[in-house]
Amino acid sequence: MLNLKNVIKSYDNKKVLNDLSLSIEKGEIVSVLGSSGSGKTTLLNCLLGIVDLDGGEIILDNKDITNEPIEKRGFNIVFQDYALFPHLSAYRNIVYGWRNNPSVCTQEEVDSLIDLLELREHLDKDIDQLSGGQKQRVALARTLTLKPKVLLLDEPLSALDGVIRESIKETIKTISREFQLTTIIVTHDPEEALTMSDKVLILNKGKIAQFDTPENIIKHPQDEFVKTFILNQLYIKKDNIMKLFGDTHA
Numbered sequence: 036m037l038n039l040k041n042v043i044k045s046y047d048n049k050k051v052l053n054d055l056s057l058s059i060e061k062g063e064i065v066s067v068l069g070s071s072g073s074g075k076t077t078l079l080n081c082l083l084g085i086v087d088l089d090g091g092e093i094i095l096d097n098k099d100i101t102n103e104p105i106e107k108r109g110f111n112i113v114f115q116d117y118a119l120f121p122h123l124s125a126y127r128n129i130v131y132g133w134r135n136n137p138s139v140c141t142q143e144e145v146d147s148l149i150d151l152l153e154l155r156e157h158l159d160k161d162i163d164q165l166s167g168g169q170k171q172r173v174a175l176a177r178t179l180t181l182k183p184k185v186l187l188l189d190e191p192l193s194a195l196d197g198v199i200r201e202s203i204k205e206t207i208k209t210i211s212r213e214f215q216l217t218t219i220i221v222t223h224d225p226e227e228a229l230t231m232s233d234k235v236l237i238l239n240k241g242k243i244a245q246f247d248t249p250e251n252i253i254k255h256p257q258d259e260f261v262k263t264f265i266l267n268q269l270y271i272k273k274d275n276i277m278k279l280f281g282d283t284h285a
């Protein structure tokens with residue numbers, strides 16, 4: 036279990052994360068949703084250990100990791116741009132971190148990850164020969180060979196279109212279930228957050244507007260921000276599509 040207790044982070048005397056407390060169960064998929072500047076990336080950076088907290092604690096499996104260095108936390112991230120090495124093949128990218136930590140994962144486990152992510156036929160290809168979805172899967176495989184306790188994904192679907200988005204969504208869900216891997220996804224897209232996650236953390240100006248299941252957020256939005264900002268975006272999308280068919284009462 037991951038616990039945040041009264042987490043505070045300030046920049047220029049302004050609280051960017053303002054007293055966040057929450058618990059995430061092992062194996063849960065949680066999306067962090069909020070408008071630009073709401074503190075999503077800052078929260079990710081605090082979890083990773085890239086920036087220090089100004090107050091509060093981060094507890095992972097009953098251990099206080101607030102002051103642990105990045106490499107000892109057990110968090111791993113797949114960045115929005117995947118951060119793959121363009122001069123290495125897909126396979127060499129996948130095993131890059133594992134080669135330096137071979138005790139973490141067996142060759143059989145690496146092989147089964149490659150199969151799970153349907154990458155076997157692409158292993159010898161250069162990175163620029165891969166589609167966006169294939170690059171995303173290589174980045175996921177590379178991170179998973181390091182057996183993170185918590186997987187962080189920064190806007191994992193933003194560079195992908197329609198069908199591929201849906202297939203990566205399913206892949207992320209499968210990985211999380213199969214490995215009982217706590218997964219935290221940063222996104223600014225309500226549809227993405229609500230359809231991928233067990234719970235959604237909605238941030239508004241560094242505070243928790245609501246931390247709840249997708250169903251509760253839709254059926255019982257906790258405040259005006261959740262109602263007007265998040266749900267309205269979904270209704271606007273739906274309205275726009277219905278207007279195409281001449282239905283103005285969608």
Ligand SMILES: Nc1ncnc2c1ncn2[C@@H]1O[C@H](COP(=O)(O)OP(=O)(O)OP(=O)(O)O)[C@@H](O)[C@H]1O
Nearest residue numbers: 046047051069070071072073074075076077078223
């Ligand atoms: N290193 C920094 N120095 C000063 N201010 C910062 C720094 N990093 C972030 N901020 C400020 O903290 C606030 C939250 O930024 P953050 O990047 O966490 O938001 P976000 O929700 O990820 O936004 P976006 O969706 O646009 O990426 C913003 O007002 C930003 O200007």
